[in-house]
Amino acid sequence: MSHWNPAPFAQQLLDLFASLLLLIAFAMLSQRRILTLIHLFAWQGLILTLSIVDSAWLTHQPHLYYSAGLTLLTKVLILPLLLHRLIRRLDVVWDVETLINIPTTMLVGIGLVIFSFNLALPISHFSSTILRNTLGIALASVLLSFMMMITRRKAVPQVIGFLALENGLFLAATSATYGMPMVVELGVALDVLVGMFIFGIFFFQIRETFDSLDIRHMEKLKEE
Amino acid sequence: MTLLPLDLVGLILTGWGGLGLLGLVLPARLGRSLLFPLITGLSVLMAGAGLWALQGGAQTLVLPIGLPGMPFHLRLDVLSAFFLTLLGLAGSGISAYATGYFRRMAETQAGDFQRLTLLYAFFLASMGMVLVADDAYFFMVAWEGMALSSYFLVTTDHEIPAIREAGFLYLLMAHLGAIALLLCFGLLQSGAGGDYAFATLRHHSLSSFWSSVTFFLALIGFGAKAGLLPLHSWLPEAHPAAPSPVSALMSGIMLKMALYGLLRVLFDLLGQPLWWWGALLVGLGSLTALYGVLFAAVQSDIKRLLAWSSVENMGLILSGLGLTLLFHGAGQETVAALALAAVLYHALNHAFFKGLLFLGAGSVLHATAERNMAKLGGLIRVMPWAAGLSLVGILSLAGLPPFNGFVSEWLLLQAYLLRPDLPQPWLNMVLPLGAAVLALVGALAGFAMVKFYGIIFLGQARGLVPGEVHDIGFWERFGMGWMALGCVLLGLFPSSVILQLDTVTHALVGQGLGASAARHGWLWVTPVAASRASYSPLILFAVILVSVGLTFLGVRRFFHGRWRRAPAWDCGYPFQTARMQDSADGFGQPIKQIFESFFGLSREIPSPFDPHPHYHSEVRDPLWALCYLPLVRGVARLVKVVGGLQQGRISTYLLFSFTTLLALLALVTGTRP
Amino acid sequence: MTPVNWLLQGGQEILGILLAPLLMGWVGIWRAWLQNRRAPSLMQPYRQLFKLFHKEVVLAETASPLLRVTPYLLFGCMGLTASLIPMVITDLPLAGAVDVIALVGLLSLARVFLALAAMDVGTAFGSLGARREMLVSFLAEPALLMVFFTIASLNASTSLRFMVTGFAARGFYLYPSLAFAGVAFLMVLLAENGRIPVDNPETHLELTMIHEAMILEYSGRHLALIEWASALKLLIYFSLGFALFLPFGLTDSQQGWGILGALILFLLKLTVMGAGLAVLETVSAKQRLFRVPEYLGTAFLLAVLAILLHYLLGS
DSSP, rough: OSSSSSSHHHHHHHHHHHHHHHHHHHHHTTTTBBHHHHHHHHHHHHHHHHHHHHHHHHHHHHHHHHHHHHHIIIIIIIHHHHHHHHHHHHTTOOBBBBBEEEEEHHHHHHHHHHHHHHHHHHHHOOSSTTTTTHHHHHHHHEEEHHHHHHOOOOOHHHHHHHHHHHHHHHHHHHHHSOOOOOHHHHHHHHHHHHHHHHHHHHHHHHHHHHHOOOOGHHHHHGGG | OOOOOOHHHHHHHHHHHHHHHHHHSSSSIIIIIIIIIHHHHHHHHHHHHHHHHHHHHOOOOOOOOEEETTEEEEOOOOHHHHHHHHHHHHHHHHHHHHHHHHHHHHHOHHHHHHHHHHHHHHHHHHHHHHHHHHBBBHHHHHHHHHHHHHHHHGGGGSSSHHHHHHHHHHHHHHHHHHHHHHHHHHHHHHHTTTBBBBHHHHHOOOOOHHHHHHHHHHHHHHHHHTTOOOOTTHHHHHHHHHHHHHHHHIIIIHHHHHHHHHIIIIIIOOOOOHHHHHHHHHHHHHHHHHHHHHHHHHHHBBHHHHHHHHHHHHHHHHHHHHHHHHHTTTTOHHHHHHHHHHHHHHHHHHHHHHHHHHHHHHHHHHHHHHOGGOOOTTTOOOOOOOOHHHHHHHHHHOOOSSSSSHHHHHHHHHHHHHHHOOSHHHHHHHHHOOOOOOOHHHHHHHHHHHHHHHHHHHHHHOOOGGGGOOOOHHHHHHHHHHHHHHHHHHHHOHHHHHHHHHHHHHHHHOOOOOHHHHTTTTTOOOOOOOOOOOOOOOHHHHHHHHHHHHHHHHHHHHSSOEEEEOOOOOOGGGOOOOOGSHHHHHHHHHHHHHHTTTEEEEEEEETTTTTOOEEEEEEOOOOOOIIIIIHHHHHHHHHHHHHHHOOHHHHHHHHHHHHHHHHHHHHHHHHOO | OHHHHHHHHHHHHHHHHHHHHHHHHHHHHHHHHTTTTOOOTHHHHHHHHHHHSSSEEEETTTTOOHHHOOOOOOHHHHHHHHHOOSSSSOOGGGGGTHHHHHHHHHHHHHHHHHHHHHSSOHHHHHHHHHHHHHHHHHHHHHHHHOOOOOOHHTTTTTHHHHHHHHHHHHHHHOOOHHHHHHHHHHHHHHHHHTTTTTTTTTTTTTTTHHHHTTTTOOHHHHHHHHHHHHHHHHHHHHHHHHHHHTTTOBBBBOHHHHHHHHHEEEEEEHHHHHHHHHHHHHHOOOGGGGGHHHHHHHHHHHHHHHHHHHHHHHH
């Protein structure tokens, strides 16, 4: 280590953040407690923010700084707070059993990681961006969040899964194309917020109708 | 004329056969005390001949027997020599043990014993013949001889229906395998013209499609013998059914014949392998290993536990073989040699420790007439010899240093870790999972072995009267001691073993570990380079001894050595009985709990108010229901259709023959140019 | 491979053996502080060991020689393992004889003997403890191996010495796979040392006990050796963690100052991480026994992910 060169360090940091994002996706997959899920979601948002800041610095794209700020605002502060209040109001802080046992879920998760890396391999060969390593990870965390939505039977963890999925998409966007245009990002952020409100209202409606947030009750809604 | 190794091997094989025939005519008592030691002696000689032939070179011999125009070809190369050594080394320990083990049988069931002597000797001889066969015809004769003699040995206690069933299943699977092998050799020869000698097959190459079909047929044929998933189901039934020394022969040696066959076909006869054969073998082998060890951990029958563990070990061996193929196909011969050395080493190790454990199980069975672990316990106090020697076996099987099981698992893990990148990117990503499975299997084997030893030999006796139980006699001690010594020596001197394996790896993949092993001296195992990985069991063993010894001396030096006996404390609970210990079912319960959805588990749990509670749980092989039962149903349906043809009238049958004749005549004339 | 190296290796073994009870005491003090209790003296573990050594050994009537051999074997193996890990210097003469796989094997040799000896007397608690210990180990051991494999693939060596110096040679680098491996290692550390999410080291007579259930039938010097060995095991895991994840300060030299500096750094790391362990234990709750396989399965799969990530990212 003769002299300090920050560029490769920032590059490594980017890989590290991406991996941490994946780690949190796995942690969410193996978590039963809704409250911890929300905390993990907030952490994931924070790491996403840091990773966007890092790539903004690395690629000298100033608009990425704005989207980092936006992410920080929505994913780390507003959404977790909203979710927090929601579960307090709904009184569902406790453990939720998963549909498939957790080691099996994680095993499938590992399969998904391998799958998404194989999928990303040809694309990242094309991509000339320096962020291409993270594309596979981003794809993997999207799939993992999807899987989390599949394996939960309560509504709130499913929504958290949905929001985490959006995190993965965001990472994919920054790593593949240096982020989306600002307008799109603002729109997405607004959509997510509005979606959150709508979900919140729905939860109350669901609970009033069925006295529970268990989505198995929704199965009755099909036509006979 | 000088004596060559092949002549010696031929003489020994003839000697075995002759001793077997002699056993049929000699009185049983004399037969036992004379013939079995002679068989043992010949086995030792066989090991010597094998080691001699392992030094290099191949010899061939053509015997003027067999079919007209198809004489028996014999050939002894280094690959055969290695397996002959294995046969001799393990066979001598097992045969010595058998001398003592069959004493009661020779005295009470003289006729049965005479038959057994014949079959036992023929079994050994036919395995030897498989190894020296150099044409497909002789190979199949020897292979079928091995299957048949072992079938009759399995059904020694044919009065018991369960054993007859196990024997039937074994025979069925053996024949399915044999058919696949016949087709495999047929494909290998197709279009080559001439005879079925391996020399002809070796120089005949196939298109990649047909060589893949041949690979599959070989995999089915030899896999059925090796217990590869899903062809394993006969193994945990048949191996325990046989008398214990025969179980030891089957698990320790006969399974390795399947490995030999695969090596012979894949590396010698078939030519350049395709990469996905290796990938398939790695996957199937790893699955087999995991499957076997999980079932081993939940068994409560002593010998069935060991048989499932054989499935596990064959899985490990075959996954290593897959790795070898993969690396060999990619042209990375050094790592291929490493994986191959691990495979051969593990085959040798497994022969020793599994043989030893089956012999130990035989001693328990002989002394207590009880195969159910739930009724055993505390045998270390009445059978110290059997217990002490079995301890070596379980430590080896659990893969603990400095015993032999550890060395080969270490080599195999190194092959996983030290590999260079393969051309297929997804394989690079998937292969670490193989290493993970290997690590998991090793740890689970530890679980199964603690269960095996702890329930049978430790604790308090569950129901047996200790006074009636006797320890093993001289010959049993000798046989088990031989195997245990093998486990220890193979564990302590790995580099010497690897040097011996060098010629084999050179012959098969063109590389060896010998140079690197020789560079660092006999004390060290360094597969690639000292900075990559090295291991020295002898030093490890020495420092363990020093460390433990110093601890002992230190404690003795500074503190008093007073001790006294008192009833066991057990947290102060005074009313303890032997029934409060874990039973075999109880010990395996966590595994059942964790993998509940995987096992076909049926349980009856008593209600808490039941005055005579009865707990019953049964673990079934899910593959049995998945693969075999549909097959059975399909065959039954087919039989029904064929049964429809059976009218019972003689003229109908004549009509069938007539139409067949007409059709054949039409076919023959129609295809004539 | 000079006599000095051998001396240093022996010195490290003695250092480990002497330090281990101190670490136990330190963690105990922190736990007491965090739980608003009055802390015992730092020397308390030594006093306990001293007292136990002077007590008479009471053997169960049904005990076989296995029970009497095991404490010595356990202590010997643990002491040996402690000497194999680069705590202060990396150039240990025995490092070539025992690589990480053999190290794991050595630990599991000790464990198998402990479990077998627990079944030897034939009490309900003994076999229960042995069964649970093997349950924990059959998932924890492969997880530990996979953690090692990750680092072994990073440095292309399974020898602990080259695994540590490999990092030093390449300078500062952030390895994403190490994040996963580190988490898995921490989980294994807690499980293997009978720490709180899995087992509680402070209670007897609880139906959930694992380690304590196995050693119920020991007394006097045998118990002392076993207690000491489990303290050593904690130290072993700590120094493994330092060597693999916080390797700064380790020296390759045989100069006095380098060694002294490394030693001070090592003690500093122990001080901080010992307190960290106590904090971690205080904030988490003990799990039900049937959650333990899930916990350990997670650790194993994280470790597998670590090695996968290494191959996926190429770093």
